[in-house]
Amino acid sequence: MSSRPALPAGLRLDARKARSLQQPLRPAPAPEVAVLSLDQGSGEAAEPTVAVGTRVGIGTRVARAVGTAASDLHSSVAGVVVAIATRLTATGLGRCISIENDATDARDPALAPLAWRALDGITLLDRLRGAGIAGLGGAAFPTAGKLALARANAAGHLILNGAECEPWICCDDALMRERAADVVLGGQVMLAACGATRCTIALEDDKPEAAAAIAAAIAAAQDGRVELVELPAIYPLGAERQLIEAVTGREVPHDALPPAIGVVCQNVGTAAAVARFVSTGEPAVTRIVTVTGSGVARPGNLEIHIGTPIAAVVAACGGYQDDPARLIVGGAMTGRSVSSDLVPTTKGINCIVAATLADVAIRGPEMPCIRCGDCATACPARLLPQQLHRAAQADDRDALTRLGLADCIECGCCDYVCPSQIPLTARFHAARLGMQLHDAERRRAIEARERFERHERRLAEQAEAERLAFEAARRRARGADPK
């Protein structure tokens, strides 16, 4: 066990985790209808491989990844596909596969444990891809894709992210306390898959129970490649680039991914999902979710079937109490506020908060920036939020680029400390969308111009060809005419 230097910036926040950590991890009942969003949180949808009426078991594949950001999707219940339609999800409107649970809990007969030690890395990556394992830390990016990139870059260091730095979220803490062996096993499988030689399980020093459990599991595994590192509990330590800096002392270049410096980062929950897959054959159909907030009666960490509507998860926690005002998916700093509890859970949802007015900050009227610089002190990316804000208000795209808008990780630290209560993160998010829109528009304009020029050129060439043909015909006609 070693300790490392703290992050240069960041915040110490009220963790708000104690209430949901009082009870041990408990399973949530399977939903009557599982709603599987084709986009599980990564921003890219998978392609359905079933149709309405198809009968599926637990673990049957229902959608296949087509791009690089989507992952294969499997049914979390046994039953019949009843709809494939566009619905409201936590990330907006998206296509979902609804499967009516027939309560038989029949597993797909093809599922079987994996003798992973006998497999080579490439095959193992293929199997992980087929199991739909995706980043359970929130990004839901396909694990196999990340590991494959690490393999291609010969990244030697796997970091398992147990730094759950955001207030309210504690599903990884609960997981590490109770299933530390799975985390270590998952780390070993990932090492085999990506070819790394060292696995660091990183968590913060405010999780002594989890640290003890992980340390015991490492000792039991007798694997010298796996180590535990405890870091100071400073938000946003769990952000990938920040964690990598805290563990290795090196920064990931802004225009590259972690394998560029020989590192690959995975969530501890993902590692546990990998362990479950190799030991039972079950693909990614469940995950652990923290359900908390003053607006929920019995908070806790629940193992849910992916696709269970949030309302059903909350019902499994005794339902609502004290008139919750805001339903948040994710943590206090970056969580998305959703308008309806009918949205389904996905691989990317790690926390559900039914927040009362007392839980959330109601902002006062926005005041002008007083240049106090607290935002710059708090910013883990070392940006100057006050100057970014000025540039965003002036819509000065050059300044936004120069000041590093693209490097903003939208962690909310600047927002949190701002005495003028300026919604900086939301402004930066909007500015970023504006820039993307602007870039897309410019690209479209350039493409349109090129298309037009090509068209003109083609017309000109055609006219020229016709003219030549006509003249040639005329010459031929003249020559043929014996006048």
Next chain:
Amino acid sequence: MQFQTAAPPHVIAGFTVPRVMWQVLLALVPFAIVHAWLFGAAPLLQLGVAAVTALGCEALALRLRGRPVPQFLRDGSVLVTAALLALSVPPLLPWWLTAFGTAVAVLLGKHAYGGLGQNPFNPAMVGYAVLLVSFPVEMTRWPVPGPPWDAVTGATALDALRTGLGQSYTMQEIAAGPAFGRVGARGGEWLNLAALLGGVYLLLRRVIRWQIPLAMLAGLAVPAVVMHVIDPGAYAGALFHLASGATMLGAFFIATDPVSAATSDRARLYFGAGIGVLTWIIRSWGGYPDGVAFAVLLMNLSVPLLDRYTVPRIHGHRGR
């Protein structure tokens, strides 16, 4: 069930601009009390005149600019300006001069530039500087501190030092004069102690950060020590400088005004050090007895430059 939505983050620290300003006012209380102890009711009357003028000017300016008057009046920033000015001027300054200085501070120093957050200069120091250059006699006539308050005015310690050195007295002879106390100016040393106390409170409450005050005190003390060692007969020591004039008020309350100060930590070190050195230069070689106000204004001028050259390296980028 339906819910309202809001953008993250869902929690904030809630340390708002009004709270910052009221904390500063609270930290000024010991200073005001020592002021009253040294000079009687006069400083309190100055505070009253300045506060009323400042609120009136602020309300007027906000109305003219079409801004929500109650929201901005409540932020307390104009009261900080008023208090700093009122506690910097001589207690027996005619009230209309205090009112004039305050009006200049609020209307020209602050609102002419766009109000809260926009002023490049510290408004209180703008008001002070205008008063000092326009009414030098009234602005340098300080009563002898301590009861009985019999309205006898004499030179301040910094003044006596300047005149004394000009008339070829030695430091030792000057320091034996009536304007001097144990380590600094008579009375002034208590004022500086009170300002230091308030400043430490602000540091502990994290209303201000250490960079500017510490750099300013160091910027003042280092040249003072060096020159005092080289020529003790012609230069006062560091302790005298630290305990006289507006040193502590300047370091903790005036130079730390976030709006007109540099923003990054590194730039703040330069900013504070610049104020300290300039203060020492003006005190030692300049035409005015105290230099804090001019030093602050001069460094305010250099803030854009400091900010430009201290942009931190963004995470994941190479040095620029």
